Amino acid sequence: MSPTTAPAHAERAGRRIEEVLDRLSGTADPAAVAAAEELVRSLMEFYGAGLARILELLSAPEDRPRVEALFGDGLVASLLLLHDLHPEDLTARIGRALHGIDGAGRGGAGRGGRGVLDVLGFDEATGTLRLRAVSGCGCGCAAGAPDLRRAAEDALSCFAPEVTAVEVRTEPSPEEPALLQIGTRPGAGA
Structure with missing residues (x-):
């Protein structure tokens, strides 16, 4: 095998x-x-x-x-x-699981094709892990969020079974310029 x-x-x-x-x-x-x-x-x-x-x-x-x-x-x-033998705490295991996802790192620092994952928090009562994905597409779009969520859920199932749900919030990268909105001038085209 x-x-x-x-x-x-x-x-x-x-x-x-x-x-x-x-x-x-x-x-x-x-x-x-x-x-x-x-x-x-x-x-x-x-x-x-x-x-x-x-x-x-x-x-x-x-x-x-x-x-x-x-x-x-x-x-x-x-x-x-x-068997309750894993010596790492939940935070370390979450970091380990997320480390392999599209360049995301232990503390949330990492680069990949779709973005960076940061851990925002874990709600023990509901088992929900909240993540922030900083998009790298240049327009602040959230195109990779569902894929990142699925990848995180898959990785976390092995390393952190305490996490039963994953929420991913997507934000534009701070290094990228804001999207310029182009419109018509007031009174033009009327």
Whole structure:
């Protein structure tokens, strides 16, 4: 399995587990349902202990680049979060997720074809992350906002599952001149 197909494979496996548990829940045998749920919990504990041990073994300073690479991998980050082992806080994980989106950076600084993303805030009660996209199209248009929102949602699903909604506000770039409105002179063309 290649690194690019691993997250899709893991997502399919997760959906299959949920489907099987739902099918079992629909049966009349509560003992079978309880046994299946216990099996899933036991496997989670087993794999969680293994992941914790891997992080412990990679805790030496010379291994920091390897650990950073693990934290930057969507599948590994998802597993660490699932087992409550990810050592980065929400702000760092949001920055990590947004870093790969069209040049957006950790603190919101970055350039790409469509613009720059700045984090405006996160509402814990609703799970909504508010972002500002500074457009780079020269006219202040918001053409890339839906694409940026989708890209942010996809990246955040692995790194920050606490974020359940993304709002993107688009503004013209401060480095670009204001759009000049050309019209007719008063009284001309009348």
